[in-house]
Amino acid sequence: EDKVVQSPLSLVVHEGDTVTLNCSYEVTNFRSLLWYKQEKKAPTFLFMLTSSGIEKKSGRLSSILDKKELFSILNITATQTGDSAVYLCAADTYSGGGADGLTFGKGTHLIIQP
Amino acid sequence: NAGVTQTPKFQVLKTGQSMTLQCAQDMNHNSMYWYRQDPGMGLRLIYYSASEGTTDKGEVPNGYNVSRLNKREFSLRLESAAPSQTSVYFCASRFARDYEQYFGPGTRLTVT
Numbered sequence: 734e735d736k737v738v739q740s741p742l743s744l745v746v747h748e749g750d751t752v753t754l755n756c757s758y759e760v761t762n763f764r765s766l767l768w769y770k771q772e773k774k775a776p777t778f779l780f781m782l783t784s785s786g787i788e789k790k791s792g793r794l795s796s797i798l799d800k801k802e803l804f805s806i807l808n809i810t811a812t813q814t815g816d817s818a819v820y821l822c823a824a825d826t827y828s829g830g831g832a833d834g835l836t837f838g839k840g841t842h843l844i845i846q847p
Numbered sequence: 848n849a850g851v852t853q854t855p856k857f858q859v860l861k862t863g864q865s866m867t868l869q870c871a872q873d874m875n876h877n878s879m880y881w882y883r884q885d886p887g888m889g890l891r892l893i894y895y896s897a898s899e900g901t902t903d904k905g906e907v908p909n910g911y912n913v914s915r916l917n918k919r920e921f922s923l924r925l926e927s928a929a930p931s932q933t934s935v936y937f938c939a940s941r942f943a944r945d946y947e948q949y950f951g952p953g954t955r956l957t958v959t
Contacts (some may be wrong), residue, residue, distance in 0.1 A: 774915075839888065
């Protein structure tokens, strides 16, 4: 059974801190790892990672994938209160790898205190 | 572009009632999905339609049916609602496998 595990499940930090969110996966026919941000409504896409060791960056957010150790991290530097959200990690599979559709972790609930 | 739209936004049902959740996308995507999100459980795939004319079960299909009405629309039907189906339902779409999914705003369903 495909599995995605995120840690920590919740995290409270102060504005300006740097945070690292973790995601490990055990997925048959793994294709890519995706990160989404969810703020009480629809998840919004952040990153898709398919290759090991190549960092993807968008402003203060960055993410990297390790396909050997089967994990990914999402870093947020100089956090702001607007970064408060649930961050979801999801694994996607190749065609022929079972059901089309993403396997999600339970999410990390990040709270940034002023 | 409206992206992915869902109706209704909220619904309260009594046990045994039926209803259909509607989803539409205007991005010319081929694949569409229904997920449910429960507290502490993440999103779980109910059904999906990889292309127009096809539908398949996901991880938690029991108690649900779907219809891919055309390329734009994918509906989810609860024939006899149960309290265990109280959840937030998200529709999503993507151009094809290997692309990111885009999500609708969700439908909050309560079954009493």
